[in-house]
Amino acid sequence: MKVINSISDLKKLIENVKESDKTIGFVPTMGALHKGHLSLIEKAAQENDIVVVSIYINPTQFNNHEDFIKYPRIFEKDIALLENTQHCDILFMPDDKEMYPEPDNRVFNLGYLEDIMEGKYRPGHFQGVVKIVTKFFDIILPHKAYFGKKDFQQLAIIRYITKQLKYPIEIVACEIVREPHGLAMSSRNLRLSDKDFYNAKIIYETLSKIPNWIKQFDIPTIKENVIRNINTVEPFKVEYIELVDSYDLQIVKNINNHKSITACIAVYCNDVRLIDNYEIIL
Ligand code: AMP
Numbered sequence: 001m002k003v004i005n006s007i008s009d010l011k012k013l014i015e016n017v018k019e020s021d022k023t024i025g026f027v028p029t030m031g032a033l034h035k036g037h038l039s040l041i042e043k044a045a046q047e048n049d050i051v052v053v054s055i056y057i058n059p060t061q062f063n064n065h066e067d068f069i070k071y072p073r074i075f076e077k078d079i080a081l082l083e084n085t086q087h088c089d090i091l092f093m094p095d096d097k098e099m100y101p102e103p104d105n106r107v108f109n110l111g112y113l114e115d116i117m118e119g120k121y122r123p124g125h126f127q128g129v130v131k132i133v134t135k136f137f138d139i140i141l142p143h144k145a146y147f148g149k150k151d152f153q154q155l156a157i158i159r160y161i162t163k164q165l166k167y168p169i170e171i172v173a174c175e176i177v178r179e180p181h182g183l184a185m186s187s188r189n190l191r192l193s194d195k196d197f198y199n200a201k202i203i204y205e206t207l208s209k210i211p212n213w214i215k216q217f218d219i220p221t222i223k224e225n226v227i228r229n230i231n232t233v234e235p236f237k238v239e240y241i242e243l244v245d246s247y248d249l250q251i252v253k254n255i256n257n258h259k260s261i262t263a264c265i266a267v268y269c270n271d272v273r274l275i276d277n278y279e280i281i282l
Contacts, residue, residue, distance in 0.1 A: 001082060001083055001086075001088050001089060001090070001091055002089065002090050002091070003079065003091045003093060004090060004091065004092050004093070005092075005093055005094055005095070005098065006094070006098060007094065007098055007139055010052075010090070010092050010139060010140070011139060013090060014052075014139070014140055014141075017049075017050050022048075022049035022050050023047075023048045023049045023050070023143045023144075024048055024049070024050050024051075024052060024140065024141075024142040024143055024144075025043075025044030025045070025047055025048030025050070025051050025052070025142060025143065025144045025145070025146060026044070026051075026052045026053075026054070026136065026137075026140050026142035026144070026145045026146070027040045027041050027044050027051065027052070027053045027054070027145070027146045028053075028054045028056075028132070028133060028136055028145070028147075029053060029054065029055055030055065030056065030057045030058065030071065030187065031055040031056075031057065031072070031073065031074065031075060031078050031187065032071075032072035032073070032074055032078070032187035032190060033055075033077075033078045033081050033082070033187075034177075034185045034186075034187065034189075035177050035185055036148055036150060036176070036177040036184070036185040036186070037148075038081075038085060038087075039148075039174055039175070039177050040146040040147070040148060040174045041053060041082075041085060041087050041088060041146075042085070042087055043146060043172065043174055044087070044144065044146050044172075045087035045088075047144060047172070048142075048143060048144060050089045050090065051087055051088050051089050051090070052088075052089065052090045052091075052092060052140055052142065053082060053088045053090070053091050053092070054091075054092040054093070054094075054136060055075065055078055055091065055092075055093050056092075056093065056094055056099060056132065057071055057073065058099070058128060058129070058131075058132040059096060059100075059128075060100070060104065060124075060127070060128030060131050060132065061124075061125050061126075061127075061128030061129045061131075061132065062125075062128070063122045063123055063124050063125050064122075064273075066271065067271075067273065070191060070271075071187070071188075072187050072188070072190045072191065075093070079091065092136075099132065099135060104131045104135075106131060106134075107127065108127060108130045108131075108161060109164075110126055110127075110130065110157055110160065110161070111160075112249070113126070113153065113156055113157050113160055113249060114126050114127075114157070116153075116242065116244070116249065116251065117153055117240060117242050117244075117264050117266070118153045118154070118266070118275070119153070120240075121239055121240060121266060126153075126154070126157050129154055129157065129158075130157065130158075130161050133145075133158060133161075134161065134165065137162075137167050137169060141167075141168075141169070142169055143169065143170065144169065144170045144171075144172050145158075145169050145170070145171055145172065146172045146174055147171060147172070147173060147174065148173075148174050148175075148176065148177075149173055149174065149175055149176050149277070150176045150177075150184050150185075150186070150275070150276070150277075151275070152262055152264055152277040153249065153264065155171070155173055156249055158171055159171050176276075176277075178204065179201075181198070181201040181204075182201045182203075182204030182205060182208075183197070183200045183201055183203065183204060183274075183276075184203075184204065184274075184275075184276045186274060186275075188272055188273065188274060189274075191272045192269060192272055196235070196269050196270075196272075199233050199236070200236070200267075200269060200274065202229065202230050202233045202236060203230060203236075203265065203267055203274065203276050204276060204278075205229075206225075206226050206229040206230050207226075207263055207265065207276060207277070207278035208278065209225075209229075210222060210226070210243075210263050210278060210280060211280050213225055214255055214261075214280065214282075219243055219252060219253070219255070222243070223241050223242075223243075226238065226241045226263075226265070227241060230267060235268075235269060235270050236267055236268070236269050237267065237268045237269075238265065238266070238267050239266040239267065239268055239273070240264075240265070240266055241263065241264070241265045242263070242264050242265075243261050243262070243263050243264075244261065244262055244264060245258050245260070245261060245262075246258075246259075246260035246261060246262045246279055247259075247260070255282065258282060259281070259282055260279060260280065260281050260282065261279070261280045261282065262277050262278065262279045262280070263277060263278045263280065264276075264277045265277065
């Protein structure tokens with residue numbers, strides 16, 4: 001595994017790979033790697049000759065400075081883990097000067113997708129995500145790029161912008177990897193106490209009840225149930241729960257008009273913000 005810090009070194013390596021007609025799979029991450037990340041990397045290794053992983057905590061996608069400061073940084077451990085998997089050929093770990101030598105003032109039209117859920121509660125977040133992902137795409141231009149369904153709305157936005165900007169890149173969606181008790185794996189889980197980590201299973205437990213609730217209740221009642229269920233476990237507080245169409249993310253008003261619905265949720269555990277989602281095929 002080659003560890004690269006500069007864009008120019010990465011470009012040289014990528015050029016060599018492309019000259020030899022090999023395919024490239026790209027997995028962008030912010031580090032503090034867990035089995036969720038590894039599942040993306042494994043899939044990339046199965047489907048491509050060369051796997052490029054990036055670890056970069058992108059400042060422009062944090063709308064909350066404290067969240068940025070407290071984001072887990074365990075780079076040595078990450079490098080060792082990636083060496084161990086033997087699935088990563090090139091690890092790109094740039095610093096801020098490399099990725100943002102000057103402010104990136106581009107504004108992307110993300111339309112409706114930016115107005116709801118994560119877009120609404122984390123203003124500017126997706127602009128930052130798209131800034132960094134397009135920078136990576138421009139440098140690497142992989143054949144395929146891998147994103148987790150854990151970040152359901154991010155995946156939709158990446159698909160949208162890839163199409164809009166006509167990148168010849170296949171976006172591959174990967175299933176959510178969960179802890180044995182159901183909590184979606186996340187780097188931010190490292191910030192939970194043992195007790196909160198255990199109790200956070202309430203999020204997935206509650207989402208799993210929605211298919212049953214859908215048969216009995218209207219949508220406002222389902223949302224109330226979700227909030228009540230989770231908020232009774234201290235110190236968890238639901239920020240939002242939304243039921244959206246799985247394909248176009250339109251807010252669901254009448255269940256009968258949809259083939260698949262995804263329940264998306266953000267929950268605070270003190271100052272740690274957790275997101276999850278659950279697909280319901282109808
Ligand atoms: P992050 O490091 O949190 O920016 O995540 C990097 C990539 O890994 C994103 O595409 C995430 O959606 C994906 N990812 C994070 N957690 C999980 C998980 N539990 N299961 C599947 N994919 C995940």
